[in-house]
Amino acid sequence: MSALLKKLKITLALVACSASFAVMAQDKLLVGVDTAFVPFEFKQGNKYVGFDIDLWEAIAKKMNVSYELRPMDFGGLIPGLQSRNLDVAMAGITITDARKQVVDFSEGYYDADLLMAVKSGDNSITKFSELAGKKVGLKQGTAAASFMKSKYKANYVEFPNIDNAYLDLQAGNLDAVVHDSPNVLYYVKTAGGGKVKSTGETDSILPQKYGFALQKNSSLTPKVDAALKALRADGTYDKIYFKWFNKQPK
Known part of the structure; x- marks a missing residue:
């Protein structure tokens, strides 16, 4: 076996043994x-x-x-x-x-479930079943939207961008927003500015993986x-x- 061929075989073997997650650079x-x-x-x-x-x-x-x-x-x-x-x-x-x-x-x-966001002074909604007759914001095309529409009756409004749903909630145009729990909690903590709270923690539904x-x-x-x-x-x-x-x- 020539030295060149031997070197080539060694090189190929090293490539084959590289990490299974490697992709061509x-x-x-x-x-x-x-x-x-x-x-x-x-x-x-x-x-x-x-x-x-x-x-x-x-x-x-x-x-x-x-x-x-x-x-x-x-x-x-x-x-x-x-x-x-x-x-x-x-x-x-x-x-x-x-x-x-x-x-x-x-x-x-990531493991997530659903939560509701409501105005801070609203204590009328604590469970998902209490959304009946309410105007509720959802994010268009999501598993959360499909699940809510199939399971709970409400007046749903779908948004391409969930931030716009939160803005409508703060403006009084929605009674609630339903979305994935980490997003709801983060919004309440940051941009919610004390005007919005999360609810439904004891009624958590739809465990899901991202x-x-x-x-x-x-x-x-x-x-x-x-x-x-x-x-x-x-x-x-x-x-x-x-x-x-x-x-x-x-």
């Missing part, structure tokens, strides 16, 4: 991101920040891949994957059987899963989680 992924879903992704100054943003940055480093964020309304993310205009989408996307028919999902990276969505049958899916597993093992996931939620994951 020259690949640039197009990553769809919601325009406003605090604290997971939202614009701060001239850049997007949040739990999803930090977690994806760590995943991309593990995979040795560069990427470009493509901000858009939530409703455009799944179609963007289906049309292959996006490689990955992140927006606190709930893993559902219906969505798994058309896109791939990573392993779940996952990164990818094109159907994407070769990236197992690599993202491997990177997530590595980040959990080395403590990076816990650090990012604590940064945004001020507590350790369960």
Whole structure:
């Protein structure tokens, strides 16, 4: 065997033994991101920040891949994957059987349920069943919206951007907003400014997992899963989680 051939075989073996989450460095992924879903992704100054943003940055480093964020309304993310205009989408996307028919999902990276936001002085709504006859804001195209419309009767108003629903609540145009618990809690704590409170904690419903969505049958899916597993093992996931939620994951 020539020295050149032996060297080539050794090089190929080293490549084969590299981390299972590695992707060719020259690949640039197009990553769809919601325009406003605090604290997971939202614009701060001239850049997007949040739990999803930090977690994806760590995943991309593990995979040795560069990427470009493509901000858009939530409703455009799944179609963007289906049309292959996006490689990955992140927006606190709930893993559902219906969505798994058309896109791939990573392993779940966050557990969430639903909460209600109401005006601070409103004590008439403490359970989801008390929304009957009320005007309720939902985020268009979400698992939360589908669930609420199928289970509870109310006068629903759907918004492409959940921030607009909160603004309508504060303006008195809505009686409540129903959305994923981390988003409701973060809004109440920050932009709510003492005018809005969360309710429904004792009536919590729809346990759900968020996952990164990818094109159907994407070769990236197992690599993202491997990177997530590595980040959990080395403590990076816990650090990012604590940064945004001020507590350790369960």
